[in-house]
Structures are given as C-alpha cells and as structure tokens.
Amino acid sequence: MKKLINAPESVLADALKGVEAADRSVRVDHHNRVIYRAEPKADGKVAVISGGGSGHEPMHGGFVGYGMLDAACAGEVFTSPTPDQMQAATKEVDRGAGVLHIVKNYTGDVMNFEMAAEFAAAEAGVEVATVVTNDDVAVQDSLYTAGRRGVGVTVLLEKIVGAAAEEGRDLAAVTDLAHRVNDGGRSMGMALTSCTVPAAGKPTFDLPEDQMEIGIGIHGEPGRHRVPLAPAKDIAAQLVEPILADSDMAGPAIVMLNGMGGSPLLELYLMFGEVAPLLEKAGVDVARTLVGNYITSLDMAGCSLTVLRADDDMITLWDAPVQTAGLRWGR
C-alpha cells in the first residue's frame, strides 16, 4: 500500500486538520468529527445534515456551505459515524425550524442515525426528519434484503434540498422534496480496480487486468458481476441499460457521471460522451450535468452514472447559488 498518510489509525483526524486549513468557509469540531459552516444559517430555516463513512470525498464534508449542507458527520473510512456525532451536529445546526438527516441506505448508517434520532427524541427539543436514499439499481430491492444502496443521487439531493432549505421552505416541504428526489433518481456503478482501505493495507478485492466489476458500490463491496474489460462505449451501455430498465427516465433529467477516485477526468468526459447520446436516444433530455469526482471510493478506478428525473422545481433549485468546496456556482 502506497498512500499519503502518517499512520492508518490517524487518517481521518489528519484529513480533518487539512479540511480546516484549506477552507475558511467551514469550521471543524475535531472532537465530534463534524464539519460545520463557518457562518451558520439564518434563524428559522431548516437545517440539513448528512454523514457517512470517510473515503467518499468530496461527499459529504465538501458539500457543507451556503445552499447545501449545514454540517457533515465524518465516520472512519467506510464506517458510518456514531450517534453521538450526529446528535451533536443536530443540536448545533438547528435554527428552530427542524433538521433533515440525509442517510444513505447502508445498514450501519441507518442504524446509527436511527439511534441518534432516538437519543435526540429522548432529550427532546429538536424536530428531526429523515430521508434514506436508495438509488443503486445494481442491487435487488426486496422485502427480504436491506434494500438498495444509496449512492450518487445523494449528491444531487443534497444540492436540491439544500437550496430549498436555504430558500426558507419548512421541514415538511423540504422532507417531501427529498423523498421525491430520491424516488426519481437511479444509479449504476462499475470498477476497473479495487480500492485500498488504509486500515486493511491491501486491495479489498482482486480484479485481474482484463476484467471489470459491474454494479459496484462505494465501499469496494463486490458488484453484480465480473465481466471482461470492454471499450468505453460498451461500458456506457452497461451503465445506462439497467437504469432505463428500472425506471422510465423520459423527459428532463439531471445527469451525473461520477468518478470513483482513481480515474482521470479525461476518461470521465470520454465516458460522458458515450453516455449522453444513449440517454438522449431513450428520450432523456439531459438538462443539467455534472462530470467529475463527487462520491468516490478512495483510490478505486471506475465510474458511476446517476440519472435524476427532474421537474421544473428541482431544476430551479439545482441552479440556485451554492458555495461549497465541492460544488460552487451563482454566488
């Protein structure tokens, strides 16, 4: 393992020091491992927080700022944060209008946020609503499993819902919007290589040079199937088809071609060039786009595609000003 670290145990603490040093628009609570906006939101506005394991940067800490998140709780690498972190963040960001928790559908994240909400209720005071994202079509959604994973749509949801909260919509409206965004979003990912978790010290899985893994999650968990490495245009089809097979995406959409952390932008743009015409051929009007590393998996090479069926309200909120380390426009 070759990594820019001091020691595997101190990766998160050391990275948070860097976040603080790099970005004056946020402040870091090192004890609770929470990244806050340096300038809190105005009173009476709904606060939006998220969190999860580290290793997916810029998600979530890079999306803290005006127009997006009020705080992000950072867990250990690929491990969900703990309830006390979320409880501290929830109390800190509440401006009297309630707090929305954005949770990706992973068992650990769901359980820890659930406990945080239980503790917060026992303490009384803050009104908490929760949305659990589950957009990954690589996973079968059934009553007998933990359901689909929450992946790329989380980024788009944090932007759209963050704008709605900034605009002053109430907790019920913001929560309803969050559910609509999640319902309209679908994602599919693939990997060319495994990632290497610093504490594990070696790649999570072996992937031969001539193979790729389709339907990968964001933690190096194996995907749907392993197939021979193919040209980009074939990979694009293998991402687009399961999404369109799962949900009717005709009409305006926000589309993200996301890098998993180890693929250069040149390749991501190349992939987008293959994906866009496939979507348009299927009646998807690619109204807004993101191409780049937004929800990563450490040093994994590969990409994921997220398509969000978007109404006018979502597109207006998408275009609203945002000022974070990971997304910034209009302000």
Add this chain to the structure above:
Amino acid sequence: MVDSDDSSLFTLDTAKDWLDRFDAAVHEHKAHLTELDSAIGDADHGSNMARGVTAVNQAVAGAAPDTLDEMFKLVGMTLVSSVGGASGPLYGTFFLRFGVDAGATESLDGAGLAAALQAGLGGVAARGKAEQGDKTMIDAMAPALESFAAAIEAGDSLRDAARAAAEAAAKGRDATEPWEARKGRASYLGERSAGHIDPGAASTTLLFEALAAAQS
C-alpha cells in the same frame, strides 16, 4: 455439582476478565475479521471492533463501575460511540440491554446470566431487524444462548454452560458459510455472498469463547 463460589457466579471480576479476554481475542484476530469482511463487506470489521474494545477497556478501567448494570451500560455506550458502522449499534445494544437486565447487582447466577444474555440478543435482533438464517452475528449468538440456557436448566455449572455456548457459537458461525446474506452490506451481493463465513458471527464466537475462558 460441587462448584467453588468463583465459578458458580458471574461476578464483576468475571465480567472484567470477559471483556479483557474479548479485547485480546479481537486484537489477535483483527486481520482475520477484516479479511472475512473484505470477502462480503467493506473490509473494516476487524479494525472497527479493535477500536471499540480498546475504548471499552479504557472506559471500564477509568470508571471502575461497582454494579453490573453500571458496567455494561458503560460498555454499550462506549461501543456505540466508538465503533460506528453496523457493529457499533449492534454490539452496543447487546451490552446495553444485557446491563439493564442484569440490574444493580454485583453478580448473577446461571439463570440470571442466561436472562441477561437473552435480553442482549433481543436488542440485537430488534436493532438489526434480523433473525436466525440471515447470515449475521445472530447465527452465532442465538445457538450459543440456547445451549447456555439448556445447560443451566440441566443443572450444569456456569463453566460448563459457557463452554457449551462457545461451542454452539462456533458451530453457528461455521454454518453461515454456504448461506446467502439477507441483511447488512453482504446482502447486496446476493448469491455472491455464499461461500464466506459471516464476520459478525466470527466476532460473536470470540465473545463467547472469551466468556467460557473467563468463567473457567
């Protein structure tokens, strides 16, 4: 049926010894637990559990609790707030419920220990919304508790009951290997999760082996 006082009761000292031995076992098997988790999860079970049990022993040493409920509530909360992932809430809830059921006492007899363990299992099942056969830690814990309770009911010593529990846990752990997971991250793999032992069942077996060692 001639037992010394030491082995007929689960005392505060036994509890501390249990946690010490669990700590040592988790550190010894840290790489193996992570290896199991790499196959079907996200390669962090060993490091997460190691971080948790280290924090537990520091907390217990610092607070010097003098009843079992005080001790295990502390253990539970420490795990919840230091482990993260799914293992934090699951192991944390196990010990929290164990402590609540044990109550403000310095020791438990066999039946009392069986009841406290059972309360812990109830917490794990409720928190994880899982049942036996889902390929989770419950598949080691449930048979362990069944064997433990049966042995106590048959009049066995606490030591023998704990040994039976550890053996049943190991059997339950091994039985998870061919199964498809239905809960947790491994469930996202469907049939590809078959052929691997569940990491949670593996760490749970360490917990019961530690109990058997502490009780002997």
